[in-house]
Amino acid sequence: MAYTGSLTQTALWQDLQHHFQATRDTHIREWFAEDPNRFHNFHVEAAGITLDYSKNRVNQDTMKLLFQLARERQLPEKLSAMFAGDAINRSENRPALHTALRNFSDREILVDGTDIMPEIRDTVHRMEEFCWKIRRNQWRGYTNRPFTDVVSIGIGGSFLGPKLASSALKPYWDSRLSIHYLANIDGSHITEILKRLDPATTLFIIQSKSFSTQETLKNANACREWFLDNGGTENELCKHFTAVSSNIEKATAFGISEENIFPMWDWVGGRYSLWSAIGLPLALAIGIDNFRELLRGAFEMDEHCRTAPLEENMPVTMALLGLWYVNFYGVNSHAILPYDHYLRSLPAYLQQLDMESNGKRVSIDGNVLDYNTGPIIWGGVGTNGQHAFHQLLHQGTHFSPCDFIMPMTSHNPIDNFHAMLVSNCLSQSQALLQGKSEEQAIAELMESGMSKAEAIVLAPQKIIPGNRPSNTLYFPKATPKSIGALIALYEHKVAAQGMLWGINSFDQWGVELGKQLGDKVLKAIESPEPSEGFDGSTNGLIQAFHRMQGML
Ligand code: F6P
Numbered sequence: 001m002a003y004t005g006s007l008t009q010t011a012l013w014q015d016l017q018h019h020f021q022a023t024r025d026t027h028i029r030e031w032f033a034e035d036p037n038r039f040h041n042f043h044v045e046a047a048g049i050t051l052d053y054s055k056n057r058v059n060q061d062t063m064k065l066l067f068q069l070a071r072e073r074q075l076p077e078k079l080s081a082m083f084a085g086d087a088i089n090r091s092e093n094r095p096a097l098h099t100a101l102r103n104f105s106d107r108e109i110l111v112d113g114t115d116i117m118p119e120i121r122d123t124v125h126r127m128e129e130f131c132w133k134i135r136r137n138q139w140r141g142y143t144n145r146p147f148t149d150v151v152s153i154g155i156g157g158s159f160l161g162p163k164l165a166s167s168a169l170k171p172y173w174d175s176r177l178s179i180h181y182l183a184n185i186d187g188s189h190i191t192e193i194l195k196r197l198d199p200a201t202t203l204f205i206i207q208s209k210s211f212s213t214q215e216t217l218k219n220a221n222a223c224r225e226w227f228l229d230n231g232g233t234e235n236e237l238c239k240h241f242t243a244v245s246s247n248i249e250k251a252t253a254f255g256i257s258e259e260n261i262f263p264m265w266d267w268v269g270g271r272y273s274l275w276s277a278i279g280l281p282l283a284l285a286i287g288i289d290n291f292r293e294l295l296r297g298a299f300e301m302d303e304h305c306r307t308a309p310l311e312e313n314m315p316v317t318m319a320l321l322g323l324w325y326v327n328f329y330g331v332n333s334h335a336i337l338p339y340d341h342y343l344r345s346l347p348a349y350l351q352q353l354d355m356e357s358n359g360k361r362v363s364i365d366g367n368v369l370d371y372n373t374g375p376i377i378w379g380g381v382g383t384n385g386q387h388a389f390h391q392l393l394h395q396g397t398h399f400s401p402c403d404f405i406m407p408m409t410s411h412n413p414i415d416n417f418h419a420m421l422v423s424n425c426l427s428q429s430q431a432l433l434q435g436k437s438e439e440q441a442i443a444e445l446m447e448s449g450m451s452k453a454e455a456i457v458l459a460p461q462k463i464i465p466g467n468r469p470s471n472t473l474y475f476p477k478a479t480p481k482s483i484g485a486l487i488a489l490y491e492h493k494v495a496a497q498g499m500l501w502g503i504n505s506f507d508q509w510g511v512e513l514g515k516q517l518g519d520k521v522l523k524a525i526e527s528p529e530p531s532e533g534f535d536g537s538t539n540g541l542i543q544a545f546h547r548m549q550g551m552l
Pocket residue numbers: 155156157158207208209210211212213216269270271356508511
């Protein structure tokens with residue numbers, strides 16, 4: 001299958017350009033006025049989630065052209081190739097088979113001619129036994145006391161997914177276990193975590209596909225030392241340290257016994273690995289049954305993405321809308337605005353998922369692109385954002401499309417908190433759409449007692465252009481199943497977007513350079529000799545470090 005070919009040199013792209021010119025000045029308000037069924041006509045449902053995309057700068061013609069683009073770019077075929085296990089991650093010659101990890105069908109999934117489903121099922125079974133033993137106090141610490149704390153040590157994809165799902169599903173946690181995530185290489189973070197813990201009742205899970213990530217190894221070694229310095233012995237390490245890795249050799253060399261190492265596979269990318277044993281800390285927190293429900297929610301979204309016609313396909317619709325703004329409106333960011341305390345880690349999670357996947361400047365064939373790809377993902381939990389960055393969303397010179405995300409019922413239905421939260425969410429997307437005209441601004445100011453002349457002078461400060469697009473995603477409640485579906489929705493949106501742009505969403509070569517340079521800089525920083533061979537700024541900063549550490 002041809003992966004790329006020109007995106008922007010086709011007749012269809014020209015049609016989209018003309019359509020953009022013809023509609024760019026239309027206010028979404030006009031489209032709502034023209035079409036009383038716009039909410040109904042611009043929404044899709046999948047796996048218990050509803051997407052209302054009626055507040056976008058699109059009409060039926062826009063969507064027709066965009067779906068045609070998806071066909072022309074062979075999106076259905078490319079998605080099928082992903083689900084089937086083709087080596088779509090070309091630069092690493094690997095499939096991207098995170099969907100196999102939640103395949104509840106009896107379909108075989110072949111990698112190099114071997115069905116990988118038995119190994120996946122076996123791993124879930126091992127996870128189940130492990131969770132069972134820890135949660136039922138059958139596996140205890142070296143003083144025979146039950147575990148009270150689990151420290152998950154990992155970074156990037158070996159951290160953000162379990163962290164997101166753990167906080168999203170806090171109401172499902174077993175209250176006898178606390179889960180801590182240690183990712184950053186920062187003495188302050190590890191100190192703050194370990195100072196509250198007792199080595200005798202702490203279990204560590206080292207989460208690293210490669211078992212060679214600098215931050216993870218440093219943190220893991222420091223935890224090991226802390227354990228040995230505070231009562232544990234070498235012989236008891238195996239009771240307290242487990243790992244999830246595809247590098248068995250390095251994990252056993254660290255001191256972890258082979259039966260306590262859970263597998264990872266080449267065909268799962270780090271940022272897509274929540275569904276594998278990387279989800280172990282989450283499974284310990286919420287229990288294996290809830291973990292399976294998370295997988296099931298993701299599976300439902302997979303089935304939707306795999307089988308729904310493009311026009312009803314939620315991830316595809318979101319991917320096309322994103323492309324519309326990036327490539328026609330010249331937008332370079334996208335805001336994620338969850339209206340749920342438990343979903344506060346979603347923007348950080350999606351930053352990695354989207355930006356590490358689609359932050360690419362060449363096509364999958366290696367050609368430098370002449371169009372933009374993945375936007376900057378940012379955001380924060382409502383209503384806090386309303387009192388901070390929403391000002392820019394409403395009146396800034398840039399516009400950033402927004403995803404409002406909202407469970408309709410709360411796990412904590414106190415007073416009318418949830419009605420207030422939801423009404424804030426709805427009024428923000430409404431304000432972005434409606435804006436405030438000059439006439440409205442003047443009338444408002446005059447009502448507050450100003451003369452017309454004064455009101456006219458002040459009005460420009462108060463005008464809000466509106467016409468700022470947003471999606472609203474809603475579902476009944478933040479349950480394991482709905483969170484699984486929500487995460488899978490974004491995975492597929494990102495993958496579909498990458499396929500439309502003709503890039504490889506499954507590699508991440510850009511992060512390697514920093515890692516390589518990091519080793520050289522560390523050597524220079526630790527040596528008292530004046531540093532040489534770097535650029536002037538880096539030399540100057542190394543010297544400042546030496547000076548302030550008293551090394552000079
Ligand atoms: O930051 C780059 C990256 O390779 C991520 O893609 C990955 O999730 C993370 O590092 C951690 O890698 P590992 O699981 O091998 O420690």
